[in-house]
Amino acid sequence: MDDENDDLVQQKRSLFPLTAEDIVDNALQSLDEQQAREVTKKAADEVVKIAVEKRKAEYRSDRAQDEMRNLINNANLLDEKVGDYKINSTFETATGTTSVEIKKSKTNFTLIIVGVALIVLVILLLILRA
Amino acid sequence: MLYILLLILIIGALFYLFVTRTNFFPARKLTRAQENANLIRVLLDLDDESREQLFSLYKEQFGDNAARYARQTYVKWKAGTVRPNKETFRRFLINLPQVMSFDLKCEVLRELREAYCAHDNYEVTVSTDDWQAKLTPLVEGILKKAMTAELPTSLQHRLTWLAEDDVTVANAILAESEARQTMNALALLENEFSNIDQLLDNTSGTSKVTHLLRLPLGTVTLQIKKGSADG
Numbered sequence: 001m002d003d004e005n006d007d008l009v010q011q012k013r014s015l016f017p018l019t020a021e022d023i024v025d026n027a028l029q030s031l032d033e034q035q036a037r038e039v040t041k042k043a044a045d046e047v048v049k050i051a052v053e054k055r056k057a058e059y060r061s062d063r064a065q066d067e068m069r070n071l072i073n074n075a076n077l078l079d080e081k082v083g084d085y086k087i088n089s090t091f092e093t094a095t096g097t098t099s100v101e102i103k104k105s106k107t108n109f110t111l112i113i114v115g116v117a118l119i120v121l122v123i124l125l126l127i128l129r130a
Numbered sequence: 131m132l133y134i135l136l137l138i139l140i141i142g143a144l145f146y147l148f149v150t151r152t153n154f155f156p157a158r159k160l161t162r163a164q165e166n167a168n169l170i171r172v173l174l175d176l177d178d179e180s181r182e183q184l185f186s187l188y189k190e191q192f193g194d195n196a197a198r199y200a201r202q203t204y205v206k207w208k209a210g211t212v213r214p215n216k217e218t219f220r221r222f223l224i225n226l227p228q229v230m231s232f233d234l235k236c237e238v239l240r241e242l243r244e245a246y247c248a249h250d251n252y253e254v255t256v257s258t259d260d261w262q263a264k265l266t267p268l269v270e271g272i273l274k275k276a277m278t279a280e281l282p283t284s285l286q287h288r289l290t291w292l293a294e295d296d297v298t299v300a301n302a303i304l305a306e307s308e309a310r311q312t313m314n315a316l317a318l319l320e321n322e323f324s325n326i327d328q329l330l331d332n333t334s335g336t337s338k339v340t341h342l343l344r345l346p347l348g349t350v351t352l353q354i355k356k357g358s359a360d361g
Contacts, residue, residue, distance in 0.1 A: 027298035038232035039299050045233075046307045054314050061321055068325050075333045085335075094318040096344040098326065104335030 061094035068100075075102045166219040167210065172245040173222055173238060174208045180237040187226055187234075196221075227291040236300045239292075243304060247279040250348040258327040259357030261319075268350065269316055276308040276347050308346035315345055323354075330356040 031039065071089050078085040086103045160168070176184060185204075189197035206212035214222075227235060250272070256264045286292050322341070330337055343350040 024302040027295035096342040101338040
């Protein structure tokens with residue numbers, strides 16, 4: 001009975017299509033000794049390559065952190081000394097590129113306040129005259 | 131008369147919109163010669179060391195004269211000013227792979243994957259609070275794609291060596307490598323978001339931050355806003 005069950009399981013398994021892992025396993029099994037050695041070496045090289053790339057990325061991350069600190073300082077200095085400013089900055093970071101735009105416009109804000117105040121004044125005058 | 135002119139203008143504008151939005155005229159199919167030229171160009175994108183190996187192998191297989199011509203012309207092939215003939219294509223992409231080392235085959239395959247596997251570009255708006263939650267499903271999809279990415283079937287039919295056992299293994303190594311690079315990028319992203327958070331916290335005025343996340347099989351453009359928890 002057990003044997004029968006085993007057969008059923010075997011039959012059932014064979015109905016499933018090959019998975020990506022099966023294909024790779026089959027390919028690995030058919031390599032000769034020399035090819036298998038080359039594969040092992042390449043896989044090890046790839047691991048080293050990824051580790052080196054990661055280290056380089058960490059270095060870029062540290063540099064980007066310093067540059068961002070400088071940007072914060074510069075923006076705050078400008079904030080103290082001038083009313084209007086706009087800074088555009090781009091950093092090469094560990095995972096890509098960060099673009100930053102910092103903008104402050106006191107003049108525009110003042111103009112809006114003055115404009116609103118004038119409109120309110122005109123409306124008030126019109127109401128009083130009526 | 132004026133109404134007729136207006137009607138023609140409106141019909142013209144509508145037709146233009148239809149054509150541009152629906153891709154009415156599909157991109158023209160490349161000729162075999164153009165396809166070959168593109169493949170040679172991708173092959174010659176190899177790094178210096180691998181390209182040197184390729185030319186040495188070319189010399190070994192096809193002689194000094196052919197190798198000299200290939201070395202003199204490869205810049206023009208790469209730039210597209212000279213189109214390689216059928217024999218050059220056969221030599222580089224049909225004959226040479228049969229004698230390439232596993233290492234060189236892997237590098238050629240890497241270039242082919244980069245040029246021919248579909249690359250996706252996403253654009254997401256996140257805040258410094260919710261970026262992990264928003265990126266997780268996207269990244270899971272990207273990782274899955276890295277593990278299952280395949281070269282186009284037409285290319286696999288033309289370059290039959292791509293179906294050989296050692297290339298299947300090379301493909302698995304490269305797919306795993308791409309997945310690991312994606313994971314590494316995500317681990318590093320945490321630190322980058324901390325930097326961006328600090329920047330948004332410590333500057334007055336309005337700040338607009340965009341981060342282009344480069345992954346082996348695509349890019350994610352992140353429009354980053356200040357998290358609500360930060361105030």
